[in-house]
Amino acid sequence: MARKQPVVSRTRDSRAGKSSVHAQLANEIGLRIVRGDYPPGSILPNEAQWSETFNASRSAVREAIKMLMAKSLLASRPKIGSRVEPRERWNLLDRDVLAWYASSPDREAFLKAVQEFRHIIEPEAAALAATRRTDEQMDEISRACREMGAAVTLEERTGADTRFHLAILRASGNDLLVPLGVLIESAFSHLFLYVTREGDDLDAAQKLHESIERNIRLVRPEAARRAVRKLLANTDKVVERGPE
Amino acid sequence: MARKQPVVSRTRDSRAGKSSVHAQLANEIGLRIVRGDYPPGSILPNEAQWSETFNASRSAVREAIKMLMAKSLLASRPKIGSRVEPRERWNLLDRDVLAWYASSPDREAFLKAVQEFRHIIEPEAAALAATRRTDEQMDEISRACREMGAAVTLEERTGADTRFHLAILRASGNDLLVPLGVLIESAFSHLFLYVTREGDDLDAAQKLHESIERNIRLVRPEAARRAVRKLLANTDKVVERGPE
DNA sequence: GTCGCCCTTTTGTCAGATGATTGCGCTGCG
DNA sequence: CGCAGCGCAATCATCTGACAAAAGGGCGAC
Numbered sequence A, B: 001m002a003r004k005q006p007v008v009s010r011t012r013d014s015r016a017g018k019s020s021v022h023a024q025l026a027n028e029i030g031l032r033i034v035r036g037d038y039p040p041g042s043i044l045p046n047e048a049q050w051s052e053t054f055n056a057s058r059s060a061v062r063e064a065i066k067m068l069m070a071k072s073l074l075a076s077r078p079k080i081g082s083r084v085e086p087r088e089r090w091n092l093l094d095r096d097v098l099a100w101y102a103s104s105p106d107r108e109a110f111l112k113a114v115q116e117f118r119h120i121i122e123p124e125a126a127a128l129a130a131t132r133r134t135d136e137q138m139d140e141i142s143r144a145c146r147e148m149g150a151a152v153t154l155e156e157r158t159g160a161d162t163r164f165h166l167a168i169l170r171a172s173g174n175d176l177l178v179p180l181g182v183l184i185e186s187a188f189s190h191l192f193l194y195v196t197r198e199g200d201d202l203d204a205a206q207k208l209h210e211s212i213e214r215n216i217r218l219v220r221p222e223a224a225r226r227a228v229r230k231l232l233a234n235t236d237k238v239v240e241r242g243p244e
Numbered sequence C: 001g002t003c004g005c006c007c008t009t010t011t012g013t014c015a016g017a018t019g020a021t022t023g024c025g026c027t028g029c030g
Numbered sequence D: 001c002g003c004a005g006c007g008c009a010a011t012c013a014t015c016t017g018a019c020a021a022a023a024g025g026g027c028g029a030c
Helices: A008-016 A023-034 A047-053 A059-068 A095-103 A107-132 A135-151 A154-171 A175-191 A202-216 A221-240 B009-017 B020-035 B045-053 B060-070 B097-103 B107-133 B134-151 B153-170 B175-191 B199-219 B220-239
Strands: A076-078 A081-084 B073-079 B081-084
Touching: A023 A059, A023 A095, A023 B073, A059 A076, A095 A107, A095 A175, A107 A202, A107 A221, A107 B020, A107 B107, A107 B175, A107 B220, A135 A202, A154 A202, A175 A221, A175 B107, A175 B199, A202 A221, A202 B081, A202 B097, A221 B153, B009 B107, B020 B060, B045 B060, B081 B107, B097 B175, B107 B153, B107 B175, B107 B199, B107 B220, B134 B153, B134 B199, B153 B175, B153 B199, B175 B220, B199 B220
Parallel strands: none
Antiparallel strands: A076 A081, B073 B081
């Protein structure tokens, strides 16, 4: 048994950092599923095979598989094994699944889907926020907006931008909108590469953000909705013209 | 040790059916978290305590906890234990979390949030479906609509109704909309109790559904959007007047 | 009083054994 | 020759027990 040697594959994988074994396994297996290595309906290798592949114990494999089961990526039954669930059962709005999904096919198509999704929810979220926000929530929004303007590095700016949009979702007063924040985070982390091209784009975007902030502050739902639409149209142009 | 006795608590819990131990544990612990027994930031009992509480092995407890970690309900670290994550990290759009959430506080508020959410996404989904649907997807929509009309029991009708709305989401051509189907399913399964009051309500609702079907079939996105809005307004009235 | 070390607690990981479930092939009968 | 029933075996499900690693808290030295 090669079990006694200092584990090859995991040592290689551990470039990811210090995450635990079951997390690494879940990540690796989940990625392979979403990537399409095992199409929906097919049977995965059994637990023993996985544990041999990764030089991990069967317990660790099982815990990883349970995590994927919790995300509805697969279901397992005795004697059968683990079967990949049909795609429409996958919880694509889960942070991890989204990350796997984003990294597998072409970024472009993924970004377009996310962007379209933002068009659906963000204008309404802003309109709701305009009428339902608390003062604390307004503070959060305003602060993020200010920090966006004051940011010097692109990273700082993107961070503040993300916080701005998440704060609006939270202020919408609908708990179900909050989890959609992962989409926005994902969008921004991928959009990151697109907007290096500085210039008046940034100024224009900042003005648009300030307009949203103002309309939410002054309780003007309709105007807030329109302002968000305008901002998204602006972002659309960035997505369309492609990465740097 | 009472470990040798024929397990009391799990035997009682097993009225749920034949689900596996880890699933039962995840369900029970998840419910308690969402219900608020352990507020965000607090530390859960350790694995040994859980395993004693439920007369299950630590492995089973760990697998259950891994499932809850996958849903971002908690995070665990050595020596600390398992800490409940802040609510905004919870994946409320997960099927299980949604079910726990729906059963904990008052149904009413939950239903309102879901209904509001439907107002945001379903009109747009229908509009997208009108322009992007494939013929097969259109068949699915039409069939569900027909089956709704032909249904005799309330259960059949609700089932067809659900399929109708899910089919529209699928036909929207945006993968990210599909997972939101769990919201609709949840809404219908809870709305179930509200609409026993039969009458012309059903006829009116059926006509509204047929109108949506027609507008999607004839590629009229604007009209489809309006039709869905009308149907949702109708459902709103049902929700407002409360359960039977 | 403060800094740093040790120690205990809790999760993380592993190995091995047994039980439960069920698809599949085999065998025997019609 | 076909079919039905049965047993086998593969696979997950569960349990047990042990050790490693991390990290907060307490204790001692200075």
